[in-house]
Amino acid sequence: MRTARLTDSSSTSTSRCRWAGPPPAAGTRPRGSGRRAPGPGRPGRGAELQDRAGPVEAPSALDRDVRDVDLSEVSVHVGPRCHFVRYGLRGGEMLNQVAVFESPKALAGEEDWGTPDELDHAFAATCPDVQAGIPLMWRDRWWRMFDRDPIMTWVDGNIALLGDAAHPPLQYMAQGAVMAIEDGWVLAKHVAARRADDGSIDWRGALAAYEAVRPEHCRRVLTTARAWGELWHLDGVARLRRNTLLRARDTHDYSFTDWIYGPTALTPEEEPPMFTPIPLDSVDVSGLTDSARSAASGNATPTTA
Numbered sequence: 271m272r273t274a275r276l277t278d279s280s281s282t283s284t285s286r287c288r289w290a291g292p293p294p295a296a297g298t299r300p301r302g303s304g305r306r307a308p309g310p311g312r313p314g315r316g317a318e319l320q321d322r323a324g325p326v327e328a329p330s331a332l333d334r335d336v337r338d339v340d341l342s343e344v345s346v347h348v349g350p351r352c353h354f355v356r357y358g359l360r361g362g363e364m365l366n367q368v369a370v371f372e373s374p375k376a377l378a379g380e381e382d383w384g385t386p387d388e389l390d391h392a393f394a395a396t397c398p399d400v401q402a403g404i405p406l407m408w409r410d411r412w413w414r415m416f417d418r419d420p421i422m423t424w425v426d427g428n429i430a431l432l433g434d435a436a437h438p439p440l441q442y443m444a445q446g447a448v449m450a451i452e453d454g455w456v457l458a459k460h461v462a463a464r465r466a467d468d469g470s471i472d473w474r475g476a477l478a479a480y481e482a483v484r485p486e487h488c489r490r491v492l493t494t495a496r497a498w499g500e501l502w503h504l505d506g507v508a509r510l511r512r513n514t515l516l517r518a519r520d521t522h523d524y525s526f527t528d529w530i531y532g533p534t535a536l537t538p539e540e541e542p543p544m545f546t547p548i549p550l551d552s553v554d555v556s557g558l559t560d561s562a563r564s565a566a567s568g569n570a571t572p573t574t575a
């Protein structure tokens with residue numbers, strides 16, 4: 271089983287993420303895709319971030335530090351206004367790295383945003399692990415980040431939405447393709463269950479059963495992904511609280527993610543209960559010593575995501 275590590279990687283601590291993009295279109299917010307002029311976004315709900323992803327041949331093209339990466343696990347380094355993800359592809363043949371950061375040029379409305387100098391600057395103060403990976407990134411491809419507000423009506427007559435058309439998410443839970451596949455599987459199951467001996471199908475019943483279960487699941491994924499993004503990029507005292515909270519947790523406690531990796535629900539009753547979030551305000555950091563505060567605002571010990 272793959273494990274995920276969440277590591278606070280940045281040693282900078284200045285302003286919080288904010289949206290300063292072009293006028294928003296209703297229901298949309300920044301996520302990602304392509305090198306292009308700024309698209310629609312919703313203000314006040316997140317940062318202007320970009321992906322840069324690139325498979326790197328393993329192990330010959332990697333320097334010593336990166337060669338030590340465990341390709342069986344997902345590692346996430348988080349910090350204010352940026353994060354860095356690494357995981358193995360093709361059963362450990364390749365290492366994929368994703369660097370996500372706030373682009374000052376995009377925030378300023380400039381057309382040429384997400385440039386290599388912005389990438390280097392965004393990660394300049396990060397820990398050695400991240401510093402080793404950044405020079406290996408491809409620098410010719412990046413994405414803006416967008417999602418849409420959840421919608422609960424996916425069916426109109428005999429037309430049904432599925433996949434990104436119904437629920438484009440922010441990428442933090444890596445569930446976009448997963449949800450699309452699950453949509454197709456659930457719909458197929460309900461269609462198969464309503465096929466009569468003569469081959470006719472009760473489409474109305476199948477689509478109603480599909481719509482009864484999938485929108486709520488995907489709503490949870492979309493809203494949780496947004497919350498994870500906000501959690502990853504916290505700054506100041508909130509960041510200290512997050513780090514304190516995560517360090518105190520059992521590395522093998524998956525109770526906050528079990529709901530997503532369990533069997534796919536075919537009915538609303540099968541949808542697992544959601545976890546109860548732990549309010550960050552409940553974490554007391556007043557007892558942190560100066561050195562602990564310094565450590566918390568610098569490089570942190572890996573903890574389970």
Ligand SMILES: Cc1cc2nc3c(=O)[nH]c(=O)nc-3n(C[C@H](O)[C@H](O)[C@H](O)COP(=O)(O)OP(=O)(O)OC[C@H]3O[C@@H](n4cnc5c(N)ncnc54)[C@H](O)[C@@H]3O)c2cc1C
Pocket residue numbers: 302303321323413432433434435441444445446447448449450
């Ligand atoms: C950089 C990146 C990393 C990602 N990583 C992950 C991950 O780790 N895990 C995960 O689960 N998800 C991930 N996703 C999200 C995932 O790729 C999408 O959620 C998923 O592909 C959605 O599937 P879909 O079939 O709904 O849409 P798409 O894959 O977008 O397929 C839609 C298809 O329709 C075609 N099309 C569009 N308009 C027309 C038209 N008018 N006529 C005919 N064809 C048309 C398009 O060309 C496309 O082929 C990632 C996405 C990106 C960009």
